[in-house]
Amino acid sequence: MATPVKAVVSVIGRDQKGVVARFATYLAEHGVNILDLEQQVAHGQFLMDMLVDLVELDLSLDELITGLLKLGVDVGMDVRVSLHDQRRRKRVAVLVSKEPHCLKQLIDDWQAGHYRGELVGVLGNHPDLEPVAKAAGLPFAYKTATDKGAHFEWMLEQLKAMDADLVVLARYMQIVPPQMVEAFRYKIINIHPSLLPYFPGARPYHQAWEQGVRVTGCTAHFVTEALDEGPIILQDVFHIDVGKDSASDVRKKGVELESRVLSQAVQMFLDEKLVVVEDKVVFRPGLTRFLEHAE
Structure with missing residues (x-):
């Protein structure tokens, strides 16, 4: 079994319907497995953090991040992606x-x-x-x-x-x-x-x-x-x-x-x-x- 390549996808913006589904669908379409997910709404703002595995990603990391950022723009939310093994102390x-x-x-x-x-x-x-x-x-x-x-x-x-x-x-x-x-x-x-x-x-x-x-x-x-x-x-x-x-x-x-x-x-x-x-x-x-x- 291939070693997981873990990353965190963080999303924050105005609360609205369907955000989880849109991001989950996009990730699944490109071979990304969601390992864990935390979401909450605070002061009308939606916050979501997803721990994902990129080992079966079917496009480049740059392309994935570009797509996630575009999806964030479409729904009016800020998106950040960070790889676990590249997290600088x-x-x-x-x-x-x-x-x-x-x-x-x-x-x-x-x-x-x-x-x-x-x-x-x-x-x-x-x-x-x-x-x-x-x-x-x-x-x-x-x-x-x-x-x-x-x-x-x-x-x-x-x-x-x-x-x-x-x-x-x-x-x-x-x-x-x-x-x-x-x-x-x-x-x-x-x-x-x-x-x-x-x-x-x-x-x-x-x-x-x-x-x-x-x-x-x-x-x-x-x-x-x-x-x-x-x-x-x-x-x-x-x-x-x-x-x-x-x-x-x-x-x-x-x-x-x-x-x-x-x-x-x-x-x-x-x-x-x-x-x-x-x-x-x-x-x-x-x-x-x-x-x-x-x-």
Whole structure:
């Protein structure tokens, strides 16, 4: 029996009747076997991922992809095809300032093999975390942000040179400008120390403590032009013992949680579990299952 040649066909667009049938029929007509399929509708958008076997394909791969793209145009949907054995491990750049906890967690989880990707470098606006990066064998560079324009021009040049697929803000205490957001649309993940949309902006743990809330937490989200308003990926909570916990106690609890939530969000991105639909994150469990199916 011939060894399977696996690929993933992903389709996304406005929900309508007959989409599965049209793509399944086209694939079957050209000798493609569908091994697994996951579909869902979110916010009026149809999402479908198909794990297929191309071993009996009766035309070239280029011709198959061209035909699938044409079919996508006909039904008003975006189509993507990727071969399993050609899936490049995503390249992750980490941006930092002075606090080490998130960077350390990312490094630990990367070195433990939890990511389908590689940390390729650490960039910052201070030199403080260079020893942490160097200890992990990661390149480190920094440029002060006194001149914001010069700093972000340098940052973009560095990220492009790294060929970064994902940018992770590991307590990077700078507001990302629109040109950087545009260059990495839905590819910049930040950790914010509150349950957004509550307590955006500065000193959120202190805000929560001052207002006497009993539950707060942190939020991993994609960065957009609107500060702390990007699509939410993941949130987690901790309890505040009002009247007993000090503001520093609240912050300590939050710091312990931030790094784990940020790392989990990075793992979800690298596992290709996430897609942004109508400015909201939708989970795609099928792609993770397909990746595991191929390992």
